[in-house]
Amino acid sequence: DTEVTQTPKHLVMGMTNKKSLKCEQHMGHRAMYWYKQKAKKPPELMFVYSYEKLSINESVPSRFSPECPNSSLLNLHLHALQPEDSALYLCASSQPDGTVDDGYTFGSGTRLTVV
Amino acid sequence: SQQGEEDPQALSIQEGENATMNCSYKTSINNLQWYRQNSGRGLVHLILIRSNEREKHSGRLRVTLDTSKKSSSLLITASRAADTASYFCATDEYSGNTPLVFGKGTRLSVIA
Numbered sequence: 001d002t003e004v005t006q007t008p009k010h011l012v013m014g015m016t017n018k019k020s021l022k023c024e025q026h027m028g029h030r031a032m033y034w035y036k037q038k039a040k041k042p043p044e045l046m047f048v049y050s051y052e053k054l055s056i057n058e059s060v061p062s063r064f065s066p067e068c069p070n071s072s073l074l075n076l077h078l079h080a081l082q083p084e085d086s087a088l089y090l091c092a093s094s095q096p097d098g099t100v101d102d103g104y105t106f107g108s109g110t111r112l113t114v115v
Numbered sequence: 116s117q118q119g120e121e122d123p124q125a126l127s128i129q130e131g132e133n134a135t136m137n138c139s140y141k142t143s144i145n146n147l148q149w150y151r152q153n154s155g156r157g158l159v160h161l162i163l164i165r166s167n168e169r170e171k172h173s174g175r176l177r178v179t180l181d182t183s184k185k186s187s188s189l190l191i192t193a194s195r196a197a198d199t200a201s202y203f204c205a206t207d208e209y210s211g212n213t214p215l216v217f218g219k220g221t222r223l224s225v226i227a
């Protein structure tokens with residue numbers, strides 16, 4: 001299995017809702033990432049997990065809460081989001097030291113719309 | 116913070132022509148990678164070039180790296196309509212095991 005699977009593909013939520021984005025990989029990668037991408041912009045790093053521990057939080061607002069239950073799963077819990085949080089949320093995985101030639105493997109993303 | 120800056124921002128060519136995209140970055144790096152993104156989808160890893168390498172080939176792709184100028188180029192030869200996508204360079208800083216930071220990207224349109 002050489003894929004990163006993200007669910008759901010599309011999500012519309014109200015500003016008072018609580019929802020979760022899910023990401024799964026079975027490539028044995030021990031680093032997992034959340035990126036946020038606005039239209040016509042590059043992906044921006046949000047969080048990094050290395051060996052199931054949060055290693056980087058890029059000053060992301062607390063309404064985004066990441067969780068890594070095990071080495072294959074990564075969740076992003078959403079609560080009280082704002083319309084400006086509408087974006088494509090991308091999950092990626094890699095070997096932790098980044099020395100292998102295959103780089104990061106990205107999922108297809110979750111298109112989030114906050115209304 | 117953005118590390119890589121690509122140019123041009125947009126490029127339109129005819130099928131069969133070559134496409135060249137450039138990337139500049141600011142700090143010392145371990146490696147530089149290129150990714151492709153079809154509209155609204157995930158990114159696909161194309162090629163990785165290490166800081167001690169100067170050129171690398173993969174199929175119709177040729178990547179060069181000039182660490183003295185902190186720049187890289189991606190050449191796609193004999194382009195096809197299916198190459199239409201956004202292309203991003205990404206770097207990780209030499210200072211440690213840092214995650215990838217992406218440049219602004221080049222939107223390539225290949226016209227059949």
